[in-house]
Amino acid sequence: MQTETTLAQADVSELDLVKRCQAGETEAFDELVTRYRTRIFAMIYNMVHNEQDAWDLAQDSFVKAWKSIKRFRGRSSFYTWIYRIVMNVTIDWLRKKQVKGAGVEFDDAIQLREVNPASKTLPKADPLPYERMERTEVRARIDNAITQLSPEHRAVILMKETEGMQYHEIAEALGCSIGTVMSRLFYARKKLQNLLKDVYENI
Amino acid sequence: MKTFEEKWTAWLDDQLTGKELADFEASLPDKEAAEAEKRDATKLGTLLKQELGAQPFSNEEFFNHQLRERIARENAQDQHGRGGERSTWWTVPRLVWTGAASLALFMICAVAVMREKAPSERSEYLTQILNMRVDPVVSPNATVSVFETKGDRVTVIWTEGLQSLPSDYAAK
Numbered sequence: 486m487q488t489e490t491t492l493a494q495a496d497v498s499e500l501d502l503v504k505r506c507q508a509g510e511t512e513a514f515d516e517l518v519t520r521y522r523t524r525i526f527a528m529i530y531n532m533v534h535n536e537q538d539a540w541d542l543a544q545d546s547f548v549k550a551w552k553s554i555k556r557f558r559g560r561s562s563f564y565t566w567i568y569r570i571v572m573n574v575t576i577d578w579l580r581k582k583q584v585k586g587a588g589v590e591f592d593d594a595i596q597l598r599e600v601n602p603a604s605k606t607l608p609k610a611d612p613l614p615y616e617r618m619e620r621t622e623v624r625a626r627i628d629n630a631i632t633q634l635s636p637e638h639r640a641v642i643l644m645k646e647t648e649g650m651q652y653h654e655i656a657e658a659l660g661c662s663i664g665t666v667m668s669r670l671f672y673a674r675k676k677l678q679n680l681l682k683d684v685y686e687n688i
Numbered sequence: 689m690k691t692f693e694e695k696w697t698a699w700l701d702d703q704l705t706g707k708e709l710a711d712f713e714a715s716l717p718d719k720e721a722a723e724a725e726k727r728d729a730t731k732l733g734t735l736l737k738q739e740l741g742a743q744p745f746s747n748e749e750f751f752n753h754q755l756r757e758r759i760a761r762e763n764a765q766d767q768h769g770r771g772g773e774r775s776t777w778w779t780v781p782r783l784v785w786t787g788a789a790s791l792a793l794f795m796i797c798a799v800a801v802m803r804e805k806a807p808s809e810r811s812e813y814l815t816q817i818l819n820m821r822v823d824p825v826v827s828p829n830a831t832v833s834v835f836e837t838k839g840d841r842v843t844v845i846w847t848e849g850l851q852s853l854p855s856d857y858a859a860k
Contacts, residue, residue, distance in 0.1 A: 511756065511759055511760070514759070515752055515755075515756060518751075518752055518755060519748075519752060522745065522748060522751055522752070523743075523745045523748070526743065526745045526751075527740070527741075527743030527745065530743050531740045531743065540751070543751070544751070544754060544755055544758065547755050548755070548758055548759060548762060551759050551762070552762065620739075623735075623739060624739055627735070627736065627739050627740065642736070643736075643740065645701075645733075646732075646733045646736040646737055646740075647736055647737055647740045647741050649737075652703075664690070664691070664694050667690075667693065667694040667697040667698060668691065668693045668694060668697070670697045671693035671694075671696055671697045672693070674697075674700070674729050674732065677732055677736075678725075678728050678729065678732055681732060681735065682728070684735065685728070685731040685732055685734070685735040686731070
């Protein structure tokens with residue numbers, strides 16, 4: 486019950502922020518950005534595997550959201566609405582770039598993660614070097630497997646598995662039917678299961 | 689009607705219930721293999737959530753700062769653009785009025801020119817020549833008749849009793 490109340494308050498507050506944005510208040514938009522920037526950045530990063538590109542695409546997405554926020558009617562949650570923008574921006578970018586392999590981009594991603602001093606989610610104790618190496622290898626395998634999916638399949642599997650979104654939310658974010666979402670999930674899972682079986686079997 | 693892929697995905701995510709679930713499970717040729725694949729899918733989901741879920745995001749405040757600057761720039765550009773649009777819209781009536789005035793002027797000039805150039809019932813040029821050249825001293829019995837066919841725009845000049853033509857007449 487308490488959770489429901491908290492969620493309701495959060496929703497009202499979010500709607501209030503959206504209304505203030507629609508009235509042209511950039512401070513309200515700043516608050517919305519602060520709420521969603523980490524999740525959106527992570528989502529984009531997992532799709533493009535490059536920190537700088539993810540940063541730029543997140544910026545572009547938020548700018549687009551600001552420009553079109555007056556058209557937001559509140560039929561869906563703000564989160565689903567902004568995800569639609571994020572997905573359009575990211576999938577368009579991936580299509581243009583035609584990312585197929587993962588070589589250098591991949592190593593760059595690992596390096597960037599290794600030297601990230603500002604992370605707020607630092608573990609209590611540093612992992613041992615071999616553990617760190619193992620995790621890096623696992624992450625590299627996952628990233629490599631994901632790059633072998635089409636942008637649309639990447640989007641679907643990431644939204645489902647890392648964001649825990651429902652089929653209808655994914656469908657809304659991608660502008661497709663629920664059936665298409667389920668079908669894409671089927672093929673994305675099959676492919677990742679083939680590519681990562683030894684990884685998840687050994688964890 | 690759901691496809692096999694849709695049903696399979698719904699089954700993996702525990703979204704099938706009741707008769708739909710029973711029908712689907714009954715249709716599976718190898719239930720054990722399917723259950724093993726379901727466990728695999730769950731493990732894959734756990735792995736993805738664990739490895740990709742928490743992506744560190746550095747320089748968060750700078751991200752907001754950069755975004756604020758971009759939005760401020762975009763807003764300024766939009767306002768400038770709207771100003772430009774407004775001035776463009778203001779010139780449209782001007783263009784319309786200028787166009788209408790030009791057209792009216794053109795019409796007036798065209799009517800004037802057409803009036804001037806409208807073929808007269810009698811060729812003024814030839815009439816003048818005849819008036820000037822048929823000299824009663826030179827040709828006292830000369831008579832001139834003019835016939836005109838308006839439809840064919842032909843004028844026939846019939847002269848009688850003309851003694852001579854001036855030497856420069858043919859050249860005219």
